[in-house]
Amino acid sequence: MYLFINRHAAYYQAYALQLKRAVGAQELTWGLMSCPQRLSPQELDPLIGVRLALEPICEADSPEALIEVTQRCALESEPFVIEYSRIQKRVGRWPSRRLMGQLALQIKGEISYDHPQVRFYLIESAERYYLTRLVHIPTWPKPSYAHRPHAYSAAISSELAALAINAVSQMGDRIIDPTCGSGTIIYEALQRGRSAKGYDHKWSWVTGARDNLEAFGFSSVQDKKRFVAHADARDLDDSADAIVANLPYGRVVAIDMSRLESILRQLKHCAQHFAFFSGQDLSKVLDQLEYTNIQSLDLSIQASHQRFLCFAKG
Structure with a gap:
């Protein structure tokens, strides 16, 4: 299965690394990844x-070769349409409409622009052409975070x-979030x-996170207390499969490196897998604290608001 991914300038590497870690995907070319197994919509x-999400059919390094290999596939289809997406422009390329027209002639079936039952996707990269069949367009409904009762400027996006x-x-x-802030x-x-538990060292933020969860449907007192509690990350006594945290980095909470190190030193004993958001690259600090398998990504969109994501194992 191929995964055609969003080529957001700042987040592309994060999308790709997520897919490598979560489903074992490998990059074919910039913007297109190959997954070793077929994934369900769920x-x-x-x-x-x-x-x-795309089913690969054939590929080639030139339009002529792609037409030839498509012909050999002897494709038959219900009413179909061929759509086109260009990852990178090629030198001396064919016009896309011409190539799609030639490919359509190699597929036995009716072309339907208004009510296609099958969608083929022609993907053009700088190196190759890929002919694929659409399997699924992922959707993930989410609440409007803009309407949560408590929002903080340093909070990370739901994405x-x-x-x-x-x-x-x-x-x-x-999952544990030891510095849960608004509860995202x-x-x-x-x-x-996942099952999840959030902690924060300020009661006002604990209350705020609980109110946000209530706004998103977790309305009972038992829910709110079960999911968010008061604790200082430097003294956290809990365990989980993974810790995901947006660590304080001075935008809302005053923080220095000694305090950050004390948080990271304590958290190392609470889980096996970690994802830390921070205002600086934590790779050296994590290495000094004997975390392993450290991978760091720069997610900064503007110089005045730096953000990094570090993955690690304990």
């Missing part, structure tokens, strides 16, 4: 950054929270079939 929908959760855990795993990570973990 498995595809929670993945972040996937635009299309980043979700991809970090996908990268370090599986359905049924337990907790909510996204629960939505993705």
Whole structure:
């Protein structure tokens, strides 16, 4: 199965690394990844950054070769349409309409632009052409975070929270967010079939996260207390399969490196897999604290608001 992914300038590497870790996908070319197994819609929908799930049919390094190999495939189809997407422009390329027209002649079936039952996708990269068949367009409904009762300027987006959760855990795993703030990570973990617990060292933020969960449907007192509690990450006494945290980095909470190190030192004993968001690259600190398998990504969109994501194992 091919996964055609969003080529967002700042987040592309995060999307790709998530897919490598979560489903074993490998990059074929920039923007297109190959997954070793066929994923169901239920498995595809929670993945972040996937635009299309595609069944590979054939590929070639030139239009002429693609037409020839498509002819050899002897494709038959219900009413179909061929759509086109260009990842990178080729030198000396054919016009896309001409190539799609030639490919359509190699497929036995009726062309239907208004009511196609099958959609073929022609993908053009700088190196190759790929002919594929659409399998699924992932969708993931989410609440309007703009309407949550409590929002903080340093909070991460639901998209980043979700991809970090996908990268370090599986359905049924337990997630801890030791610095839960507004509760975004907790909510996204629960939505993705994980059990989750959030902590914060300020009661006002604990109350705020509980109010946010209530706004998203977790309305009982038992729910709110079960999912969010008061604790200092430097003294956390809990365990889980993975920790996903948006660590304080000075935008809302005053923080220095010694305090951050004390948090990371304590958390190392609480889980096996980690995803840390921070305002600086934590690779060296994590290495000094004997974390392993460290991978760091720069997610900064603007110089005045730096953000990094570090994956690691304890």
